[in-house]
Amino acid sequence: MGILGICDSSKNAFMEESQKQTSQRINNNPNNNQNLQNTQYNINNQGQINTNVAEVTNGQKIDKLNQIQENEQKNMEQKLNDIQNELNQKQNEIKSLKAVNEKLKLDLEEKTIPITVGLDNIGATCYMNATLQCLSNVPELTDFFLQKFPSQMTNNKIMTTEYYKVIKELWNRDNNKKSYAPNSFKEVLSKENELFAGVAANDSKDLINFLLEQFHKELNVSKINNNMNNIISKNDQSNEAKMLSIFLSYMQEAYNSQISALFYGVQENITKCLNCNRLKYNFQIFSILEFPLEQVNKYCFNNGLRMNFNGVGNPDINLYECFQYYNHYESMVGENQIHCDTCNRLTNANYGTLLYSMPNYLIINLNRGKGATYKCNLIFPEILNLLNYVNFKDGNIVFQLHSVICHIGPSSMGGHFVAYCKHNLDNKWYKYNDSIVTLCENKKEYLNGLPYILFYQAINIEK
Secondary structure (H helix, E strand, C coil), X not given: CCHHHHHHHHHHHHHHHHHHHHHHHHHHCHHHHXXXXXXXXXXXXXXXXXXXXXXXXXXXXXXXXHHHHHHHHHHHHXXXXXXXXXXXXXXXXXXXXXXXXXXXXXXXXXXXXXXXXXXXXXXXXXXXXXXXXXHHCCHHHHHHHHHHHHHHCCCCCHXXXXXXXXXXXXXCCCCCCCEECCHHHHHHHHHHCHHHCCCCCCCHHHHHHHHHHHHHHHHCCCCCCCCHHHHHHCCCCCCHHHXXXXXXXXXXXXXXXXXXXXXXXXXXXXXXXXXXXXXEEEEEEECEEEEEHHHHHHHHHHCCCCCCCCCXXXXXXXXXXXXXXXXXXXXXXXXXXXXXXXCCEEECEEEEEEEXXXXXXXXXXXXXXXXXXXXXXXXXXXXXECCCXXXXXXXXXXXXXXXXXXXXXXXXXXXXXXXXXXXXXXXXXXXXXXXXEEECCCCHHHHCCCEEEEEEEECCCCC
């Protein structure tokens, strides 16, 4: 055996001996055993502690997670409640809006239902009733009286106050009246103008002329008292442009009422002296155009527009022929001579009237002569184009038929007046026969009737 083998054996023997001695010492020392047991207990106890800590930690995490989940659930439930409350509020608001919309719809439908109140005949007052119905169906005029006039009412506004009373009755939705008796209006009218006193029949044209003039006087806010004739006499009447400028300036200052704004137009009068050939220009206001139908027919015949007057009755007249007649020049000779300022004497002259500018509401009287004895048919369009008959092309040119007063009977001072008016709420035509108001479904009632007065409303056309 080599040296290495001896060493290994010695080493192993030495180790074994050492272990025996160590074990012997441990076994012989009771404290060592106790220490060993304590150490083992500590090891085991520490493991148990670690296990308990882990269990506690996991439990806390679970409790915390449960708490978080519970809080989130509560938050979610609160949000759902808030959303539901908001939804309920919105639904209530929608219900309220629907209720409001329904009311507005009903109110709107009610407001679009035409108010058609008749006027009782209180003694040969059909001429007055027809006139009042045509005027009351002018929306701008009625709106003015219902909305603005009450604040302007004074003791000196006699006729306008009485007219306001009539308008209130005709346009009151709450009174549920089929008709209204204008006794107060008739009484005051008779006092203000004896022409309309008593129970005698009268003419719608005369009443319209008087009412428009009287309404303008009472409503005119301008207080200028300058006489236009004095102004004209101080200026050169042969200068057309200067005379027009003077007149328009005067009109703007002196005429400021709802009547002048709606019903007043301007016409130009031209006179030519046949002795010195001097032209004289003058301008004046008109509220009604009057067309004498018999003279219109004669004018058309004399100028080759009519073949003859033979046959049954008088030839039909077209309304445009009336405007052509109105604008023609007429010879003023003999008893009709005109005084010339230049010649300083009466001379033969040519006299003509031209329409310079048209009002917003054009009123036309179809004069059938004394007693309305001249019978002929009048052809008048629903759309009236006056481009060829008006000098001021930038003003009102095109008009739409708005109301018609027809006359039935032997004369304008007798018989019966009936009004046909286009209602501004539904654009339908209604027949106003005193206290009875009916829907006019057949336009032939007023187109082929015996029209006496026409109301045309200007149509605004972009220029």
